[in-house]
Amino acid sequence: MERPNxxxxxxxxxxxxxxxxxxxxxxxxxxxxxxxxxxxVSREFYKDxxxxxxxxxxxxxxxxxxxxxxHGGSSKQIRSVIDGLAADVVTMNQALDIxxxxxxxxxxxxxxxxxxxxxxxxxxSVTVLLVRKGNPKAIRDWADVARPGVSVVIxxxxxxxxxxxxxxxxxxxxxxxxxxxxQARERVQQIFANVPVFDGGxxxxxxxxxxxxxxxxxxxxxxxxDLIREEFGDVFDVVYPTWTVLAENPVAVVDKxxxxxxxxxxxxxxxxxxxxxxAQEIAAQHGLRPRNAQVLARxxxxxxxxxxxxxxxxxxxxxxxxxxxxxxxxxxxxILAANRR
Amino acid sequence: MLLSRGLLKRHSVLPGFDLALGxxxxxxxxxxxxxxxxxxxxxxxxxWAAFWDAVTSPRVLASYRLTFGASFAAAALNAVFGLVxxxxxxxYDFPFKRLIDALVDLPFALPTAVAGIALTAIYAENGWxxxxxxxxxxxxxxxxxxxLVFIGVPFVVRTVQPVLEDVNxxxxxxxxxxxxxxxxxxxxxxxxxxxxxxxxGFALAFARALGEYGSVIFIAGNMPMISEITPLxxxxxxxxxxxxxxxxxxxxxxxxxxxxxxxxxxxxxxARKRQGGV
Numbered sequence: 303m304e305r306p307n308x309x310x311x312x313x314x315x316x317x318x319x320x321x322x323x324x325x326x327x328x329x330x331x332x333x334x335x336x337x338x339x340x341x342x343v344s345r346e347f348y349k350d351x352x353x354x355x356x357x358x359x360x361x362x363x364x365x366x367x368x369x370x371x372x373h374g375g376s377s378k379q380i381r382s383v384i385d386g387l388a389a390d391v392v393t394m395n396q397a398l399d400i401x402x403x404x405x406x407x408x409x410x411x412x413x414x415x416x417x418x419x420x421x422x423x424x425x426x427s428v429t430v431l432l433v434r435k436g437n438p439k440a441i442r443d444w445a446d447v448a449r450p451g452v453s454v455v456i457x458x459x460x461x462x463x464x465x466x467x468x469x470x471x472x473x474x475x476x477x478x479x480x481x482x483x484x485q486a487r488e489r490v491q492q493i494f495a496n497v498p499v500f501d502g503g504x505x506x507x508x509x510x511x512x513x514x515x516x517x518x519x520x521x522x523x524x525x526x527x528d529l530i531r532e533e534f535g536d537v538f539d540v541v542y543p544t545w546t547v548l549a550e551n552p553v554a555v556v557d558k559x560x561x562x563x564x565x566x567x568x569x570x571x572x573x574x575x576x577x578x579x580x581a582q583e584i585a586a587q588h589g590l591r592p593r594n595a596q597v598l599a600r601x602x603x604x605x606x607x608x609x610x611x612x613x614x615x616x617x618x619x620x621x622x623x624x625x626x627x628x629x630x631x632x633x634x635x636x637i638l639a640a641n642r643r
Numbered sequence: 644m645l646l647s648r649g650l651l652k653r654h655s656v657l658p659g660f661d662l663a664l665g666x667x668x669x670x671x672x673x674x675x676x677x678x679x680x681x682x683x684x685x686x687x688x689x690x691w692a693a694f695w696d697a698v699t700s701p702r703v704l705a706s707y708r709l710t711f712g713a714s715f716a717a718a719a720l721n722a723v724f725g726l727v728x729x730x731x732x733x734x735y736d737f738p739f740k741r742l743i744d745a746l747v748d749l750p751f752a753l754p755t756a757v758a759g760i761a762l763t764a765i766y767a768e769n770g771w772x773x774x775x776x777x778x779x780x781x782x783x784x785x786x787x788x789x790x791l792v793f794i795g796v797p798f799v800v801r802t803v804q805p806v807l808e809d810v811n812x813x814x815x816x817x818x819x820x821x822x823x824x825x826x827x828x829x830x831x832x833x834x835x836x837x838x839x840x841x842x843x844g845f846a847l848a849f850a851r852a853l854g855e856y857g858s859v860i861f862i863a864g865n866m867p868m869i870s871e872i873t874p875l876x877x878x879x880x881x882x883x884x885x886x887x888x889x890x891x892x893x894x895x896x897x898x899x900x901x902x903x904x905x906x907x908x909x910x911x912x913x914a915r916k917r918q919g920g921v
Contacts, residue, residue, distance in 0.1 A: 377882045402884055458865055460879045499782045500865040502875070509760070514767040514781070629883060630700070638867050 333366030334568055339389035341376040341463070343504070343526070344551075347588040348393070354584060355575050367568060375503070376463055377402070383409065383556065390560050390569040393553045396463040397421075397613070398620035400554050405621075409558040421614070423550035424576035425590035427525040428610050429471040431541040432511065439518045443543045444472045447519050448492035455517035456497050457507040459634055464504035466628060467549050468521035469494075473627075474616040475545035478609070491637040512537060523549060524605070525589035548610035551590065679897065685890040697891040702867055703876055709784055710873040711899070714852035717791035718799075722845045725799025726837070732800070733807040747800050750793055755857030762790055763862040782864030787872060790858040795848030802844035806837050835918050842911040846904055853900050 340348060352369045359367055372379065372387070380399045383389045384407045394400055397415065404412045415422045431454075433441045439452055447454040459465035472493050476486035498516055501507040504526065511520035512534045519541075522530075527540055553573045560566040575581055582592035586601045598605060617623035627633045686694060697703070732744055750758065766773040766780035766789060773780055780786050810833060818828040856874040863870040873896055880889035 375882075377884065381881070381884075406884065458879075461882050498864070500867075502860045502865065502878075506861060513764065515769050516767070516782070624883070630880075630885070630888070635702075635867075642868055 333368055334565055335368045335370060336390045336565060336568055336572055337370045337372060337388060338391050338393055338572075339372045339379050339383055339387060340393040341379065341395045342373055343529075344393060344395070345371070345373050347585060347590060350584050350588070351576070351581055354580055355572060358575070358580070359571070364568070364571070369572070375461075383407075388559050388563070389556050390563065390565050391553060391555055391573055393551070393573075395427075395549060395551045396466070396620060397423075397550065397552050398624055399463075400552055401619075401621050403554070403556070407558075409556050410554045411557065414554040415552060417555070418553065418573065419577060420593045421550055421552065421612075422554060423552040424573075424581070424593060425551045425585045426593070426610075427523040427549045427551070427589070427591055428542075428546045428608050429467045429521060429549065430524045430527065430546065431543060432520040432522060432527070432530070432538045433541055434518060435537055435539060437539050437541070441519050441541055443541075444475045444489065444493065444545075447496060447521075448472075448489055450492075450496075452519070453496050453498050453517045454493060454519040454521060455499060455501070455507050455511045456494070456521045457504050458500040458502055459628060461502050462504055463549075464507070464522060465500075466623075467523070467547055469627065469634060470613060470617065470623060471521070471543070471545075471547035474547055474611050474613075475543060477616055478545040478611055487633065487637065490634075491640060494634075494637055495641045524591070528589045528604075542606060542608050545609045545611065547616075548612050550612065682890045682893055682897070685887055686894050689887045689891060693887075694891050697880075697888040698895045702871065703873070703892060705868045706871045706873040706876050707896075707899075709787060709870065710853060710896075711903075713784060713788045713791055713872075714849055714855075717788055717795050717852050718845050718849035720792055721795045721799045721848050722841055725796060725844060725848075726803055726841060728796075729800045729803040729807055733804060747797050749797075750795075751797050755794065755855065756861065758793055759790060759858030759861030762786070762793060762858065766862065781862050782866075782870070784863075784870050786862035786864065787859050787870060790862050791852040791855060794855055794858060795852055798847040798851060799841070799844035802840050802847065803837055806840040810836055835914070839911045839915040839918070842907060842914060846907040846911070849907070850900060850904055853896065 338348060338352075348371055352371070356367060356369065372382075372389070374382075376394050376396060376399045379387075380392070380394070380402055383392060383403060392400060392403065392410075400410060400414055404410045404414060411417075418424070431441060431447065433439065439446070441447060441452065446452065456468045457465040459469045469490060473486045473490050476489045477483070481489075499507075499510050501510055504522060507520060508522065508526065508530055511517050512530065520538075524540075530538075553576065555566065555569045555573060557566075560569045576585075577593065579594055579597060582594040582597040583600075586592045586597055586604070589604070591605050592598050592601070613620050613623055617626075625632065689697070728747065732740065732747075763770075763781045763786070765771050766776075766786060768774065768779065768781070770781070778785070780789055814832055815828050818832045823831065854874065856872070856878070859872050860875060863872060863875070865871055865875060873892060877889045877892050877896075880886075880892065
């Protein structure tokens, strides 16, 4: 036991001496590093979560652990992982991205969603509509933003998960209310005829709506509402449509990476703790709907009861939804083309 | 001819030609050619029909028109007013001249996203400038043009400026004493001298505008068929994990850009020759 340890320490010392002080993690040869590759707007949540997780991890005698974060547009992040960014865990806001990791690179098994409870999604959000203060255009539901003369800002569904969820919410709402696919198509066609700007990101769409003063409504995640209010003040009302989509934020251990690095134990513990009451509480404070019923009940004011369907339930999963609605030449492209005529 | 003469030139006055040439070729290959050929290779995973479909769909065609049209127009506008700015900076003395001179470089340094957000805010219908304009700028193709003008300015000014500084004032005086009008002095004496540099500046601004993404994306509004630029469609394809489709469009853009730049470069060589080989 003694020998390999000292030789490892010596090697580490030598390495860090060689490489200079630029890589401080090398000095902690025994400590394990996890990389969490995540989407853009989860930055604040994971900052708090990592702190809490590490505190209890060390208390339980888990050993030295360093958690690094990488944030960016979700599909760009997944492409990086496929191209070799050594992510131990991925934490996304759309199952499609993790499906791609399974499909394109086999880095996670196809049934990754079954490896944790709740579809492997510890938190959720729902797509809501923000309207101007006092709701001057009387927007109560998806049908209202489909009316002529109303304009609604939706981020580009081709580019953003936020936009895809908005589309899916509006489409699925019609089906849920007993409508036919043809009626659903007509509804989203009318809604997207009312979109004045297709921003390339959820936050950019927020700026367009709040600061540029464009549009009568903005479709975005409920989890963004508090942030927008902090940033821009109480200049809007939140409208919960009769039916909306449940946006699940799925997580997965990247098998290929953890098996190579020998970090499976740490990675699994890291993700599993997301379901702990403490972590669920942190999530709730960041506007993410917790799965834990008690925590949810505590924050009932922030998270009112909504009728929300999942993409799996209405569309048969994200892969199918992507293929039938968002791929080039699929339904979304068709309705845009029809709107120009 | 030119190439073979260059390659065969063995006894140059300067030593180390072989080494320098070898290094230059290696450097260009590593930095430019290898990544670009990777893009070409990726498209070989597609069938010809799929490639053709990807690069000629109506939406993509509309984006070529906007990207090349707006880039060309922006570079042309910059060529005219960039020349004026360079002229003023070289020929006149005025307060805060150094400050203005430094301001010219700002679009070089500013992160393009910042430029895009700032321009969008200013030209939006409730913005500082936008509220006084009778037409919409932000979220229209005009917005794309405005952003491209902004990022292109320094290229023209900075290429023309040193040449203007070298123009001998005596030439103008000689022209004047010989009875040339001001317009004649400008068009027959000054313009031929700066034309090659102006064309270079134009080409640089044009090339930069073609590839611009960060600033345009905020101001364009990204309406399909109307204000979508080609780089946006490339990103769109990438978002769908359609990497081959994305590189197909990229390759088409690359080829068109290369041909256009080659054309501008030969135009520039022609202008330089006509001027008498400076």
